[in-house]
Amino acid sequence: MDQDLMAKVAAGKVGGMTDSADLALALRLADQADEIARRYFRAPDLGAQRKRDGSPVTEADREIERVLRASIRAEHPGDAFVGEEFGAQGRSRRRWIIDAIDGTASFIVGDPEWSTLIALEDHGDVRLGMVSAPAIGRRWWAMPGTGAWMRPYPSDPSAHPIRLTLTARGNAKDAAIGIWPPPSRLSATERDAAARLAAGTATVLPVLDWSTAAHATPPPSKPSTGSGTCHGALLVATGKLDAFLLLGAGPWDIAAVIPIVEEAGGIFSDLSGQRRTDTGAALFARPDIHQQLLNMAKSPN
Missing domain, CATH: 3.30.540.10 (Fructose-1,6-Bisphosphatase, subunit A, domain 1)
Structure with a gap:
C-alpha cells in the first residue's frame, strides 16, 4: 500500500x-x-x-x-x-x-x-x-x-x-481513432459501423480492412499495445488517440474508464449517443469530435 x-x-x-x-x-x-x-x-x-x-x-x-x-x-x-x-x-x-x-x-x-x-x-x-x-x-x-x-x-x-487534460485539435476527418476488437470478431452491424469510422478518419489502429470478416494475418495487436496505457480509452484520456471505439464489450470492460475519460475532458457514449454500459458499444472521444464520429458511424439507411 x-x-x-x-x-x-x-x-x-x-x-x-x-x-x-x-x-x-x-x-x-x-x-x-x-x-x-x-x-x-x-x-x-x-x-x-x-x-x-x-x-x-x-x-x-x-x-x-x-x-x-x-x-x-x-x-x-x-x-x-x-x-x-x-x-x-x-x-x-x-x-x-x-x-x-x-x-x-x-x-x-x-x-x-x-x-x-x-x-x-x-x-x-x-x-x-x-x-x-x-x-x-x-x-x-x-x-x-x-x-x-x-x-x-x-x-x-x-x-x-x-x-x-484534453485539448481540442480539429475535425473528425483528421482524427486518429482506435477500434477493437478486429473485424473477424464483430457482427455485420458492428463491422459496418467500424468500417464507416475507419473510412472517415485519418488514422485507424490497428491498420486493417474493417469492411471484411476475414481473419488478419498475423493477428492484429490492440491499439494500446506498446503505449503504456493498457486500455484504448486511456489512449484518449492521455491524448495519445483522439477516439476509441470498443465493441462487444461488457460493463466491466467500460465502467472504470468512463470517469477517467470524462474528467480528462472527453465524452463517452454508446453508438446511439446514450451514456450506457450495457449495449456492448463504447465510444470515447475528444469533445469536439464525439458527435461527428457518432454521425459518421450511423448507417446511411
Whole structure:
C-alpha cells in the first residue's frame, strides 16, 4: 500500500477527491489485485482455459475477483457487485463493477499491458473509476468533478499524481481513432459501423480492412499495445488517440474508464449517443469530435 498516497486520500487532498472512503477502498482493492496478479504473472502454469465465448481466463482472474468480492462484502455488505468471471450478486443503488484482469491474453503470454478495472456505480451512474496496471507501473483514477489522475508506482513513490487534460485539435476527418476488437470478431452491424469510422478518419489502429470478416494475418495487436496505457480509452484520456471505439464489450470492460475519460475532458457514449454500459458499444472521444464520429458511424439507411 502506498502510505503517502493513502494519507492524502484520507485527508481529501488527492486530486480534490471528496468521497475519500470509496477512493481509499478502491485503492486497497487495486493493491490486493496487484499482489495476486504479480504472483501469477509469467508463472509456468496459469491454469489458462477458454470460456464459452472463446475468450481466455486464468486462475489469476478468478482469484482476484473472489478476493475483491469478499473485501467489498466485508466493508459494504449492502453493495451489489458484478464481475466478468462470476456475474452479478446483490441488488443495491451502489454497485461495484470489476474486471479482474483486462487483457488476459496479454497476461498469459507475458506481455505487461494488462490491468485490473474497478468501478463504483451509484443509481446507475459511474461515480468512481480506477485502472491499475502493475506490470507497467501505472495507476489511473477519477471521480466526477475532481479530475482524472495518473500516478507511476511503485518505482517512484515520491512522484505526484499527474492530472490528465484534453485539448481540442480539429475535425473528425483528421482524427486518429482506435477500434477493437478486429473485424473477424464483430457482427455485420458492428463491422459496418467500424468500417464507416475507419473510412472517415485519418488514422485507424490497428491498420486493417474493417469492411471484411476475414481473419488478419498475423493477428492484429490492440491499439494500446506498446503505449503504456493498457486500455484504448486511456489512449484518449492521455491524448495519445483522439477516439476509441470498443465493441462487444461488457460493463466491466467500460465502467472504470468512463470517469477517467470524462474528467480528462472527453465524452463517452454508446453508438446511439446514450451514456450506457450495457449495449456492448463504447465510444470515447475528444469533445469536439464525439458527435461527428457518432454521425459518421450511423448507417446511411
